[in-house]
Amino acid sequence: MLTLILVIFLGGAILTWLGRKINPLLGDLLFLVSVILPATMFVMNIKVGDTIAQHTLLGIDLVWGLSPLAHLFSLVVVGLGVMLSIYSISYMRGKEKVGMYYFSFILSIMAMLGILVSRDWISFFIFWEIMTWSSYLMVILNGKKVQSIGIKYFVFSALGAYSMLMALVIINSQLGSFMLSDTFNNFQHLSPANQILIPVLLLVAFGVKSAVMPLHIWAPDAYSNSPMGYTAVFSGALSKMGVYGLVLVIISMTTQLPAGSLIRIIVAWLGGFTAAAATLWAITQDDGKKLLAWSSIGQLGYIVTGVAIGTPLAMLAAMFLVVVHALFKGSLFMAVGAIEKQTGTTDFKEVNGLIRKMPVTFISSLLSIIALAGIPPLAGFVSKWMLYEALIQNHNYLLVVLLFFASTAAFLYAYKFLHGYFLGQEEPEWAHVKEAPMSMTIPMLLLALTTFVLGTWPQLLFNSIDSAMQYLGYDATNGKLWTDSVLFSQWGDKVALQPVLYAIIAVFLFFAIFLYFKGRKATRYVTTKDISTSGEIPKEWENLTFKVNFMQPFERAIEPFLKRQIEKYYLGFGKGMEALFDFTRRIYTGNGQTYAIYAIVFLALLLIFRVSLFG
């Protein structure tokens, strides 16, 4: 069954690509079918169990099955995948290379599900690589900066993938098995050096995908360069595969190590730094897509910290954030995509005042932004609270300060995002803009509403997370792990937060209604150029939206920090290597005689070192 599902995905990808060549409409239809049909089959038929399908290739057993942890992640993948496939149809209409987009989209969904069902390292790696190159095709799909951004993405992915490959062949040579379970159960049988080497290699591998500093530099460019319909998958689901791997490594390997706690603290701090730095970067962005890309990296930083700390509460928080982040970030990326589709740009300085033109987009963005910033009624709050609580319980006060700083600073970009697109004066330039089509707004709104639901009734999700964590080996002392949190234990596990919540919603609704009725009366909408009262007549080309240099003082304050980009060092390294390579290839002088001399010298060298070679 599982094999069949993956085959349907694969065949669907190829058929869609071919169908698109014949007729665009046929391609769209095939695309929807080949995402939704196998996704439904997956959700309906694949139950948590140990072995569901098994194949043998090259004498290696490829074993597929669904663990509770993978089940949690697979829900994210399937949910986002289906929503975005619907969204993509409208989003990609009229663009170039739609066939390739569909192809890569389906393949990456397949690959992610494949990673999750893999119970052995080889199929894990195969799907991991398929995910890499299919997402790579997406990153370079628009043909902009292909050689810099695309190659950067692929090099980092390859770095990660090859670290993983190296780790897994070492595992195989030491333990004689590629199975994940054997690796974790027999971890103690590895030699002490390998016990350090393998987790570190795997951490690099998964750290790349989950964009942990200093392996993150591919991420902002890759996220913002891929088509919007896919960026949501990228940030919501694909990066979570890195988190999935991190969970496996940290919980199943480093806990068995004496030096494991050190590794975990280092990873936790890296996560914290990622969160803080990425937040600062997000604030300085003038492009919604880039802002969200940096924000995704920041959120992944929280998740990584939570996973690395690894106490039940921290894990809960991280897992909760994994799901919720996929939801709200998916919704936000979709919103930006809708704006891009309707206006043709994602620059804050150009677009403003869309609140009346794209109300549904606004509402879903608002809900998602609230969740993102971690304001109580919505889901982001729960996870952040629990993360802080876990860190304080663990006496990591400095890390709390760092994360708290990051999450406070996140308000700045959250506000910038909302204000940038939806508020401010209405320019005549955007008068024609209409709300995006239903197939774009509905998935967006659905995701945002789900965030709302999960924020209000988090135990809906916690049950699932709970079983995933018990699978990982956490003991639930009093039935449910999440009751450890003050959030629930103090107010009872019925989440007595709800009255507070309803009160907030009521106030919110009241204001909304008030504004609505007030707004119906004569409100004069002015454009930015309408400042003749101040005695100056602005030129046509002057950009007077006040989002120009919106965060100028702040940017000045953090300027010394921004100067220290890790990327520069990587670029310097890359340039140096290329120069070295260029120098090296000059060995081939082009002169036949030189080559003959090489041959004679080589012969002479071998003859001289004959004794040391052959004894």
Next chain:
Amino acid sequence: MDNTYYDLLTYVVYGSAILVMLIGLYAVLVKKSLLKIVIGLSIVDSGLNLLIVSLGYLKNGTAPIFSKGFFELAADKPMVDPLLQALVLTAIVIGFGVTAVALSLVIRLWRHHHTLYIDEIKNLKW
């Protein structure tokens, strides 16, 4: 012939064959003209062929041919190794083929570059 004289002769033959090879190698590695390089390659081949033939020589040996008068005249003498001579024949033919190809290439290069100076013929490099 006494044995020491024979040994000395063997070494002289071997030595001069190797010397011929080294001369050829010198031409290949140092001379700048394509033609001289080809000649050098050919000289290396010849030196090697000399060496191989001399390897098969036996003291008081006779030609490895079962001819008409063999059993009357030379039945008590050892035959020199016939295999090496056969090999050298093959090697000479091959060397001839290579030289022919090389020379035809030299002609092509002359037409293309109007020079036979090897340092100037390096359009293909790196």
Next chain:
Amino acid sequence: MVGTPVLFIAIPLLAAFLIPLLGMIWKESVRIVPGLVLMYLMVLAVSLMGHVAHNGPIIEIIAGWAPPIGINLVFNAFTGFLVTLIIFMGLLVWLYSYRFKSNVEYEPARKYFILLMMLVTGSTGVVLTGDIFNLFVFIEITSISAYALTAFYTGRDSAEASFKYVMMGSLASTMLLIAIMLIYSQLGTLNMADVASKIHLMDPTLKAISFILFVVALGVEAEIFPLNGWAPDAYAEAPGPVGAAFAGIVVKAMLYALIRFTYTIFDLSGAFNLLIIIGLLTLVIAEVAAIRQDKLKRMLAYSSIGQMGLVMVAFGIGTREGVFAALFIMLNHAIIKPLLFFSGSYLVYHSKKKYISDIDGMGKLAPFTSLLFALGAFAIVGLPPFAGFWSKLSFLVAAADNDMVLIIALILAVSIVEIVYYMRVVNRIFFFKRTTGLLARRPTFNAYIVMSVLGIIVLMIGFFPDTVTGYIQAAADSLFDKTQYIHSVLTASIQ
């Protein structure tokens, strides 16, 4: 049985001589006869492989002299595997170049196909023969036809490339002959099996020297590092199918000879380390040089050299798994590199200088060719689920089993370099705007078939690697089993 192994050598050689005569009667026969010959040989190879799988190796004795005196041919699982591969590649090269250029006239076509037949003769001879001097002769036949094929186009700098090749090849053949003579003067035999059984009698110093001479001599043809200066030039200047034939046929045969000497004939323990060292050097230098190339075929050539280095490292591991991995890489390389050469030479067909930048935006103009090129690129860098992944995996597993952690790390680092330059080209094909006005050349019908067949094989090995691993395993076992080789040859009698 439809024939005996000697036909692999006799028939193409005969065909090479008959082609000009037949051409006098009917011009088209010049193109058709090689194909018929190769098809027959393919049938023969497959049926003999089946025979070998059931009845053990076939030792054919030439001219009625039993080994170790006479010359014998050995067709076992290992040599059979390589012969099948060579004939198959020959067939594809023939099909592809059947009308490679529509303007290829009768005269050049005749030369081309004669030389191709000679190339096949020489390469199969190298693989099949059980006699060292005979090996030398076949190596020379292969080389001379390769020299001529390199210089096939008169318009380009092909003569220069060919001259470099001749220089190196000629020096190499001298060294080879010296090494053969050293062995003969010591052991008095030239039969491989006989030499192998007596090699322990040889003076250790002379043994090492002759092995070194063999390594250097065969290294020139097998493109190992300081000896491969000719290779990129020859690949780049030869016609596209000839480049493919070099990668798929010539290098394979030469590498076979090197491996036969290392594994079967000599018993030097340090030989494996030497293979690893020169393999790594070759790999690193070649990949590093490839990343800075601006011409497509030169880049492919360097990549091909790098792959040969990888194969040598795999052979240098010295275990059965290592040999398996090496043969697997060889097989994959023999399939993927011709695919790249075939499709690549159509992508730069109209470009004068064959710059990589001339293929910008080719994906729109020549979608099928571009797609196959991308498939080949993905496969050769070892991305799953394509063919190259499995060979790379089996190599890494074999290396890890021998605790070569640093070597694994180095090879993976080099793989990243490889990914960079291949992806740069793929990016240019599909995601760049067309900058030059050059049009795409439509592949001929034959070329379509050849490229599709190769593409399908790449996918097939990628998804079902077990379809080929049985043969590779048998080949690896057969190479590894030295005593069985010696025994089966030396006890062979005239049937």
